[in-house]
Amino acid sequence: MNLTSQLGVTAKKYFNKTAYIFNDSTSTYAELDAAVTKFASGLTKLGISKGDHVAILSGNSPHFIIGLYGALRAGATVIPINPIYTPDEIGYILKNGDVKTIIALDLLVPLFEKMNGMLPDVENIIACETPQGSQSDLDVTKLSIFPKLKSFTSIIGSGDLAFEGPQVNDDDVAVILYTSGTTGKPKGAMLTHKNLYSNAIDVANYLKITDSDNVITTLPMFHVFCLTVALNAPLMNGGTLIIVPKFSPGEIFRVAKEYNATVFAGVPTMYNFLLQYPEGQVEDLKSLRLCISGGASMPVALLTSFEKKFQVLVSEGYGLSEASPVTCFNPLDRPRKAGSIGMSIVNVENKVVNELGEEVPVGEVGELVVRGPNVMSGYYKMPEETAHTIRDGWLYTGDLAKMDEEGYFYIVDRKKDMIIVGGYNVYPREVEEVLYSHPGVVEVAVLGVPDPNFGEAVSCYVVKKDQDLTEEDLLNYCKEHLAKYKVPSTINFLEELPKNTTGKILRRALKEAVLQK
The missing domain is CATH 3.30.300.30 (ANL, C-terminal domain)
Known part of the structure; x- marks a missing residue:
């Protein structure tokens, strides 16, 4: 089983249930799965074969979900890229990642026209229509000037609903996530179908995300935190995504109230903005059963203030791109410990080691290392970096941590910080x-x-x-x-x-x- 095949299973089980809400319009699971199949078929007709690399530069929208799952169903490897990266940053990832097809916001088309000569391996650019873009220019003028350009809707329109796609294996690379990198150029973490599926299912079950949940999806979809926790995990179990293209406190309060949101996932800065927002009403967030924090350590003072004001549990977790990403979460069936990233999720092992790789005593600070089905296969075209990061089956995170006597972990800091x-x-x-x-x-x-x-x-x-x-x-x-x-x-x-x-x-x-x- 993998993400895209599980989506098909979910669509059969929850045929008419809302899969996502976007700009106050909705799509059922049946409609989403059909769009994914047709997009996958359309990609194949463009010449996309199993193992080809497809980049996605899209904001939070149905384009991203259909593009991601459609490319995976076609057997391709997806490379999500932040659409607001500089041309140099985008160019590096496209070249280093050997990208053959780009799915991007139509607003980025002029950028790719300028970069065309520098990207000889790119055969197709699929433009996602946005309200700000000019459809008439996209469909007529630009197509004649820039033959590589196609529209997203035309790819779906050309697809066959009976398309089945190639056989996908657990160890095939599904996604390459380029880490921001604290030094040097970003590295591409290769995540297999098994990595992503196992982490999505384990997170969904650990956090008890079901078809009754409405999850606010405002973290950037191209980021691994959102990708697994607020996108893949809910879709695996029939949840509804409330897609918010860009975080703003006012919009979060609005959609939470209007659509009875039950789960919110964010980074500490978002919680700080929500807490400080003067128009924010406690009543607006009353439907939330769980808030999830990750991406950075959440200050205890902020966590306790938010929980006290809004009367909702904030479960802090931990992850990194190389682990698909989640390794720890505060459990929901026992006390949450403020300042802790929680305990190892099911099927994942965490431990704290010294410079020799030996596990240190309880309470002692060392480097956090991780092992499990979620750990990447390696860095793309970087065997030495891979060997340094994955040793004896353990992923060395570079984070300093300690563990208490009950098995709760605490991030002390980045090793290099x-x-x-x-x-x-x-x-x-x-x-x-x-x-x-x-x-x-x-x-x-x-x-x-x-x-x-x-x-x-x-x-x-x-x-x-x-x-x-x-x-x-x-x-x-x-x-x-x-x-x-x-x-x-x-x-x-x-x-x-x-x-x-x-x-x-x-x-x-x-x-x-x-x-x-």
């Missing part, structure tokens, strides 16, 4: 937790900066709620709650912190900006 002050280890998250607990702080990021006396010093960057708040106020607050060597040397106030498209704070971008000054 750790600050060493005069020989003492300082974990940025520990300092951030203290600052987040101050009522005048909205957001914070902690970095290590060069220091002539101690090697590194702790530097903080804060977005404040209270304009009268001073650096001295926060330094005194830190001195009350932190050991002397952990107290920041400087606190800098900013209007906003740099974030990626999922809302995750970008420490690396902030550090680069700081070091350039």
Whole structure:
């Protein structure tokens, strides 16, 4: 079984049930499955064969879902790409990923026209029609100028509903996810059909996502967090996706109330925006039974404040692209521990090891490693990186963690983000937790900066709620709650912190900006 075959099973079981809501219109599972089959057939008629690489550059929309499942049903390997990447970033992934066909927003067509000479291997560009695009130009003028261009609707229209597709094996690569990469060029994590299907099913069952759930899908679909937790998992068990193209607090409150949303998945920044939104009514979120947080560690102060105000459980989990992505979640059948990423989900093992790969005692900090059917087959065209990351069947995450006596894991920090002050280890998250607990702080990021006396010093960057708040106020607050060597040397106030498209704070971008000054 795999994602696309399971969608067919779900469609037969929940024939007339709503699969997704988009721009206040709906589609049943039968309609979605039919569109997927016809799109897969249309791709095959374009010359797409099993194993060919198809890139998707689309926002949150039915285009993404039909494009993803249709390409998989045709036997292709899908490469999701952030549509707002720069031309250089997009070009690198398309070339490195050996992409043959591109499915993209029609607004990106001019970009691909300019890049045409640099992408000789790309044979087809399928444009997804958007309200902002000009359909008349797309169907007539541009087709004559740019022969590679086809429209998304025409591919579905050319498809055969009786199409069955090639035999797909568990170990065939289904998706290549290019990680953002903390250093150098992004790496393509190869996720097999087994990887993605097993994680989607395990997550759906672990979080008890059923056909009764209405899941708000506002995290970017091209990101692995959304892909598994808020897209694949609900579709495996007959849930309904409430597709929100772009996160905004007002829209989340609206759709949650209007469509009786039961599950919301977001990154900590989203929860912060929802908590701070002045027009947000507790009543609007009363239908939620579960909120899921991932993508970055959620400050305990934010988690408890959100739960207290909206009276809903926030289950924090952990994952990474290389693990499809989920390895841990706080369980729903026992107490949730604030600050913890929870316990190993079913079929997945997590443990904390030292530099020699030996498991460390309970409570001791080491590197988190993972093993399970969700772990990638490797990095695309990077055997050395693969060998370094996967050792003896274990995926080395690069995250520092510890485990308590009940089997709950806690992320301490990224291994490479750790600050060493005069020989003492300082974990940025520990300092951030203290600052987040101050009522005048909205957001914070902690970095290590060069220091002539101690090697590194702790530097903080804060977005404040209270304009009268001073650096001295926060330094005194830190001195009350932190050991002397952990107290920041400087606190800098900013209007906003740099974030990626999922809302995750970008420490690396902030550090680069700081070091350039």
